[in-house]
Amino acid sequence: VGELVEDLFETMHATGSDFTNTFRLLQSVDLTPDGYDLETVVATMLTNCLSREESRAMIKTKYSKADAQALYKIVQQFQREDGEGLSGGFNPLAMYGINPGAVVRDYELHLRLGQLEKMGDTEFTEQQATKWREWIAKYQATVTKDSEQFSGDDYWSTRHSLQESVNPVVIPRNHVLQRAIDSAEQGDYSITRRLLEVFESPFTTPRERWIPGRNTRDKAACVVT
Numbered sequence: 469v470g471e472l473v474e475d476l477f478e479t480m481h482a483t484g485s486d487f488t489n490t491f492r493l494l495q496s497v498d499l500t501p502d503g504y505d506l507e508t509v510v511a512t513m514l515t516n517c518l519s520r521e522e523s524r525a526m527i528k529t530k531y532s533k534a535d536a537q538a539l540y541k542i543v544q545q546f547q548r549e550d551g552e553g554l555s556g557g558f559n560p561l562a563m564y565g566i567n568p569g570a571v572v573r574d575y576e577l578h579l580r581l582g583q584l585e586k587m588g589d590t591e592f593t594e595q596q597a598t599k600w601r602e603w604i605a606k607y608q609a610t611v612t613k614d615s616e617q618f619s620g621d622d623y624w625s626t627r628h629s630l631q632e633s634v635n636p637v638v639i640p641r642n643h644v645l646q647r648a649i650d651s652a653e654q655g656d657y658s659i660t661r662r663l664l665e666v667f668e669s670p671f672t673t674p675r676e677r678w679i680p681g682r683n684t685r686d687k688a689a690c691v692v693t
Contacts (some may be wrong), residue, residue: 472603472610479603484518484526485595488639497633499611500624506604513600520592524584529574533581540575543568636670 480490493516497509518526531539531547560570570684584592615623641665648659666674 469610472606475603475606479599482599483513484523485513485516488636491514491631491635492637493629494607495635498651499608503611506601506608509599509604509608510597513604514593517593519663520584520587520589523592524581527577527584529577529581529604530570531574533578536571536574536578539566539571540583543571561608632671638666638670656682 476490480487490513493512497512498504499509512645529536542560561571579660605618611627615627618626620626648663651657651659
């Protein structure tokens, strides 16, 4: 199970999946022997992934591509054979306040940006789908095994009820909280009061969704699903 969870986090990171929405979506898909369809589940999970353009926009670097490449060559020259730190602790970039770790990070990010620029949207989405197919297949096998070993009356209902009890419907998205702050600074505390009411019951779907004018990454604003 531990490996399955680690693989899930790696898949979420690789596909740019929202943390909370991932668990709500996994709760909603049909994994029963009679209803399970791998491609249907994959399609559901892809609705929560970053697009290629969104992935590019999320990558922020400190150094330009040319600077990162030049600095990376310097770091390589003094890299220890085991790849851990710089040889003899010597850091020729220290006098300029340059962190070798930051250089390596930016170098790898520019490589990723280059890959995204060359890749089409279809190829990008298929890579995400492949990641989810691999994980979902293992997840469904684990769930099926659990159901076979379950000693209670109804495994699937029990499982769903447990998920409902731990996966919140609402979470405090930053832009929603900022709206409350902005309104409160103008003397209007109505949003603040309503948010307090909503967050007292985070597993209950509220009547509003708070999504006017939000971009695609705020798919559900305060409400997660």
